[in-house]
Amino acid sequence: MSGAQGTAAVIGAGIAGLATSALLAREGWEVTVYEARAQVGGRAGSWESDGFRFDTGPSWYLMPEVFDHFFRLLGTSAAQELDLVTLDPAYRVYQEPDDANGSAPIDIRSGRDLSTALFESIEPGAGKVLGTYLDSARDAYDLAVGRFLYDTYESTAGLRDPQLLRRLPQLAPLLTSKLERHVERRFDTPVLRQILGYPAVFLGGSPDRVPSLYHLMSHLDLADGVLYPRGGLYEVIRAVERVARAQGVLIRTGAPVAGIDTDGRGGRTRASGLTLADGTHVDADLVVSSADLHFTETELLPRHLQTYPEKWWHSRTPSPGAVLLMLGVDGALPELAHHTLLFSADWRTNFDDIFGADPRLPDPASLYVCKPSATDDSVAPAGSENLFVLVPVPADPALGRGGIDGAGSPAIEAAADRAIAQIASWCDIPDLAERIRVRRTIAPGDFEHDFHAWRGNSLGLAHTLRQSAMFRPGNASKKVEGLMYAGASTLPGIGLPMCLISAELIVKRLRSDHSPGPLPEPSVV
Structure with a gap:
């Protein structure tokens, strides 16, 4: 079934990007993830020195049912993937x-x-x-x-x-x-x-x-x-990477993205792929950015195609x-x-x-x-x-x-x-x-x-009332068809579980699923 839906390019190999890639591949997309750094995980990284191994980001494992639901969507479970x-x-x-x-x-x-x-x-x-x-x-x-x-x-x-x-x-x-x-x-x-x-x-x-x-x-x-x-919270990243690769996802590290390409033919502006920092052009039918939303909007898109331009961020927290x-x-x-x-x-x-x-x-x-x-x-x-x-x-x-x-x-x-x-x-x-x-x-x-964290923040957009639920940035560009967003500054919010849900929201949009709850899990035979 690989590639039956088309090709998808995912920007960023943090948990949101990895989870999005796994779910898209499960849906039949041919997916490649482009990560600027040498290590996957984004803010949820790992660092070793002199026999010590540190998580460099999240360290609380909360909302366990969200992790388990994500893994069950991919035919496994948190119990199988994590100790x-x-x-x-x-x-x-x-x-x-x-x-x-x-x-x-x-x-x-x-x-x-x-x-x-x-x-x-x-x-x-x-x-x-x-x-x-x-x-x-x-x-x-x-x-x-x-x-x-x-x-x-x-x-x-x-x-x-x-x-x-x-x-x-x-x-x-x-x-x-x-x-x-x-x-x-x-x-x-x-x-x-x-x-x-x-x-x-x-x-x-x-x-x-x-x-x-x-x-x-x-x-x-x-x-x-x-x-x-x-093993630490980085084991969660390893598990999500593992299930993504098992679905056929290709992950390219050391591949920073310089721009999101668009095609204006037919009177509609659509995402057509990526331009990497080395000048390489990558064609794609779907682009999902899990990079910082401010960076994605203000650096990877021209001003006239920005749903959330610089002025929008001036009044955000x-x-x-x-x-x-x-x-x-x-x-x-x-x-x-x-x-x-x-x-x-x-x-x-x-x-x-x-x-x-x-x-x-x-x-x-x-x-x-x-x-x-x-x-x-x-x-x-x-x-x-x-x-x-x-x-x-x-x-x-x-x-x-x-x-x-x-x-x-x-x-x-x-x-x-x-x-x-x-x-x-x-x-x-x-x-x-x-x-x-x-x-x-x-x-x-x-x-x-x-x-590329906006103002050097550590987590994403704060969960004030005007930055929660329907008031939070959505998971799709309003100006570029085929461009979607995942991660901590989009719906539904901050934290590893929320990033997993943001990946699921990409699939729900592609399925035109407007229900308020999670996707149904596949039957276990």
């Missing part, structure tokens, strides 16, 4: 100490009973309130998956469904109020508010800027559970930037769990430093630490620990670039030093800095240079 383990605790929380002696950690264990018991132990009465909160989060999550995330919004049929219209009185307040206020009305203790509000960062926003509908995220970590694929640290550390670090969050006391100022009118590097920052070596002995030498640290910062490539062994821009390395000192102090690891033997930093300047 998944459940994390316990799901994550650990440290609060900013009020002295130099560190603070006692709080372990978050997934499961309704465990979560409600924890909340009750911290704030009397909060356990019962959390139970109701999690009921609402589960309902919102099911609604999002069944009605919003898999909708191409080519038609309003899904939004006009009577079952959904009956939900409007409950849904409207969740769309028009902010997550921060939604949480504050229910809980008084600052750390509980932070636990429920911090998932906004994984959506590219802050609790006072994303709609309260996104309280659905708490269903994932507090009730549903947090998984980890042994990027996700935060990030200073990432990859640290190989000698000796054990029992103070840190697989996932650890450090929450600053001045929560609002922290987010204003990142998203406000006068952006700056937050100090101290609310930061995230991943220690995959807590679960996986393949990511660090024996007797050592692997640390990945994420410090949310403003989306601004002028902050500088990272480097190896302190060779990055001075402001970036200084921010990394502060993060290391903060972890050492708050988590009571006074000799942390002296035990580091591998160090690399990545910064907003790297996101811009390596991935």
